[in-house]
Amino acid sequence: MWFFARDPVRDFPFELSPELPEGGPPGPWVLHRGRKKATGSPVSIFVYDVKPGVEEQTQVAKAAFKRLKTLRHPNILAYIDGLETDRCLHIVTEAVTPLGAYLKARAEAGDLRELELSWGLHQIVKALSFLVNDCSLIHNNVCMAAVFVDRAGEWKLGGLDYMYSAQGNGGGPPRKGIPELEQYDPPELADGSGRAVREKWSADMWRLGCLIWEVFNGPLPRAAALRNPGKIPKSLVPHYCELVGANPKVRPNPARFLQNCRAPGGFMNNRFVETNLFLEEIQIKEPAEKQKFFQELSKSLDSFPEDFCRHKVLPQLLTAFEFGSAGAVVLTPLFKVGKFLGAVEYQRKIIPVVVKMFSSTDRAMRIRLLQQMEQFIQYLDEPTVNTQIFPHVVHGFLDTNPAIREQTVKSMLLLAPKLNETNLNVELMKHFARLQAKDEQGPIRCNTTVCLGKIGSYLSAGTRHRVLTSAFSRATKDPFAPSRVAGVLGFAATHNLYSMNDCAHKILPVLCSLTVDPERSVRDQAFKAIRSFLSKLESVSEDPTQLAEAEKDVHAASSPGMGGAAASWAGWAVTGVSSLTSKLIRAHPTAAPAETNVPQRPVPEGHWETQEESKDAEEDSTAADRWDDEDWGSLEEAESVLAQQDNWSTGGQASWAGQTSNPGHKSQESDWSSWEAEDAWEQGWQEPSPPEPPPEGTRLASEYNWGGPQPSDKGDPFAALSVRREAGAQPRRDSWGDDNWEGLEAESRQAKAELARKKREERRREMEAKRAEKKTAKGPMKLGTRKLD
Incomplete structure (x- = not known):
């Protein structure tokens, strides 16, 4: 019949490549590259052609075929399939060289x-x-x-x-x-x-x-x-x-x-x-041994061959995460090995694991993912980020662990370009507003401001108009000095997103108030920002035709190109503040942040006067626009000064968060009434003694609509948090002097002097009343006598 005449080689499920690899074995066998027809997976095929007159050699080849088919060992060439006919022998093995x-x-x-x-x-x-x-x-x-x-x-x-x-x-x-x-x-x-x-x-x-x-x-x-x-x-x-x-x-x-x-x-x-021997027996190792192995593996991967990392270490890491209990320890070596993969292979092997990891409730794994997001963010597409990554990441904004909140804020810098309209302009802004106004950790508030300045170019025009000015203005009134610096630099980095009217009526008044800030670093940055905005206004005033060019980005849908320009000023966000937060966390690793009152160190008297007043030649320069040259490294200096003042790194202040004020002392509310800060936040920029309570009806700084009374500001999530709803609130004049925004040292001293004078007057009246009472007593005054025992 016809099927007896079919060529078995043609029906062989493997295809031979005509190209022969270099260095084939000597003898009758010829090594070919090949692939499986069904899947395309690569294989190696050893071919022996039966020739007449070499029967002894043919028997040797058939014996080798049988031996390789029956011998199974990890270190012996793995047999996959074979073909034996009267004309040839084919041995299919794993792809080898x-x-x-x-x-x-x-x-x-x-x-x-x-x-x-x-x-x-x-x-x-x-x-x-x-x-x-x-x-x-x-x-x-x-x-x-x-x-x-x-x-x-x-x-x-x-x-x-x-x-x-x-x-x-x-x-x-x-x-x-x-x-x-x-x-x-x-x-x-x-x-x-x-x-x-x-x-x-x-x-x-x-x-x-x-x-x-x-x-x-x-x-x-x-x-x-x-x-x-x-x-x-x-x-x-x-x-x-x-x-x-x-x-x-x-x-x-x-x-x-x-x-x-x-x-x-x-x-x-x-x-x-040792690594290879452990991987061969990893299935029978104890969980503690696996944990230790994966923790030490990252240090050695740099010295291991790339092919070994891709094809032997990576499968074991994926298996350990999928079926084992290795947890977060596999992340560091996993991402390190991922650098050796191409984009397609990374999408196929690593990304599904990363997406699954984000849904984990393990805090150690979540913070590792956030810290190393830079290594895999480029392989994430926008639908995956918005539907599978972002909904899990935002839970970190509400976490009680300050480290997770801080890393979540920093991760937004990488996720923002891939977020859709709703997640970026609505959901993310709500969380940023709450963190900037209510988070008790100063470095986290600072990082929120920094991140907002960097992603401001990705926001829609309406969101930028509602959010940026209000948010940076609020940051300039933060008791934490680096946050105030971040607010100033945020204005500077997004200067092209504001209209000339906003620069003159909203931004410059805020910056001018910082020229008398107790911190030298804040004042320096404020003066630089003021010079920059004034130069911009002056150039438009001299040539009104430049107005359109100066405001070309104000109403633009988005300005992704701004990301590169902003990168130079926000590098400090990723490195500088993390050290501050780590010190806070180390000081009280188990404390619940939401229940901790974190006071700021009061500014010592005479601190302003003792600041060094010398300036660099660059600071004295009156260049019109120097913000591309401004680096966030200047913030690191401010951080170091604050750290020296607060002595966080010394052992004498082991529990920084444990310094709470007297429970019986009710301090004045700070300018951010929505922060829920009850103790001593104003001490960072006022006198440590309790100030005089404000008169009835006095409004706080956060109660003022910095964005203006326009109806368009109703959607501002930052302003919504600071609204103070009180029945029967009395209207008040918007006078800067009457509202005493900054609590300057001179006004504080006058209030103290007045309070001391009133106490002395009250004491004098009490003494006079006692003397009058003694004079009206009956009979003459008698000397006391001592009774004898």
Whole structure:
């Protein structure tokens, strides 16, 4: 029938590539690259063409086919499929490269390392130990041509053509008939000496010595060259000499050879070999051992081969997260290995794991993800960010752990360009408004202001108009000095997003009030910002035709190009403030932040006067627009000054958050009435003693609509938080002097003097009343007498 005439090679589910890899094995087998027709996965195909007159060689090939099909070991070439016909033999294995070609390519690229060679030789010796000790088989063909390397850099032992039983059940060793292979035979086989006293592994261990020589020195020209170790490492030379000794009886068993090389100081006693051995047994390791292993793995990945990290470490990391209890410790090595992947492979392997991690409730994992978001954000598409990432990330804004809140704020800098209209302009702004107004941690409020300044260019025109001016104005009244500096620099970094009217009527009045700030760093930045805005207004005043050019970005839908310009001034947000927050967290790691009153250190009297008044030449410059040159590094200086004043890093103030004011003392509300700060926030910029309570009906700074009375400001989430709803609130004049926004030192001293004068007057009246009462007492005053006992 017709199907008996079909060619089995055509129906073979694997396709051969006509291209032959370099360094194929000598002999009848020809190595081809190939792929599986159904999936396209790469394979290697060994092909033997049956020819007449070589029946002995054909029997050797068929024996190798059978051996490879039945032998299974991690260090022996893995059999996948095969085809045996009257005309040919096909053996399909995992995709491999001949060792000679692999070493040549690695050496030319300069990537060949002793660590890699030590593990490769370890694998070959382990395969020989399995054959000799467990299977009683003699390989009889150990050489460079019989070793192959897979895509992970793992060495595999092949070339099973001339294998025979060590127990003599199948006769003697088969004849090779190939001069290239016979040169690896030990000397006792050539002269017939020592056959009765040699061990069953002696011949293979001699050939192992030849392999070691070739790995470090290249192809073996003749057996006499084995006497010179050449480039073999010194730690391996003593053990190598045992292998190529003339006496076959002293050649060590493969298991003992491994033990000797793994001894302290041995060639195979290194971190790379230990890592591989642990990965081979990771399924039976205890959870504590896995945790420790993954924690230490990141330090070693830089010294490991790239292919090993991609194809061996990465699958183990993914498996450990998916089915194990490794948790957050796998994140650092996972993202480190991810750098070796292409975009498509990263999307397929890493991103699904990252998306699943964001839904975890493990705080350690969440903060690790936020800290390392920069490594994978480029591979996240917008739909994934908005539907699967952002809804989980925003929970960090409400977390009781300050570190998570801070890292969540910083992560918005990376997520903002990928957020949709609703998430960016509505949802995110609500959280930023609450953090800036109510968070009790000063560094977090500062970082919120910084992040808002950086992502301001991505906001819609309406959101920018409602939010930016109000938010930065509020920041300039923060008791935390770096927050005030951040507010000033926020104005400066987004200067092109404001109209000329807003610059003149809203921004400059706020900046001018900061020229008398107690902190030198705040005053310096305020003067710079004022000069910048004044220069801008002056240029438009001199040439009104420049108005359109100056306001071109005000009503633009978005200005993504601003992100690069803003990056120069906000770098401090990622580095500078985190140190402040870390000190806060270390001071009280278990305290609930929502229940802690965090006072600010009061400004000592005379602090302003003792500030150094000298300025750099750059600060004295009157250049019109220098904000591209302004770096957030200037904020780091402010941070260091504040840290020195507050002495956070010294042991004398171990519990910074524990310094609460007297519970019986009710301090005046700060200008941000919506912050829910009850104790001593105003002490950072006023006198430490309790101030005079304001008259009835006095409004706080946060009650003023900084965005103006326009109806469009109703959607401002920052202003909504600061609205103070009180029944029967009395109208009040919007007088800067009457409302006493800044609580200046002179006014505070006058209030104290007036209070002291009233107390002295009251005391005088009390003394006069007592004297009058004594005068009206009955009878004359009598001297006291002492009674005797």
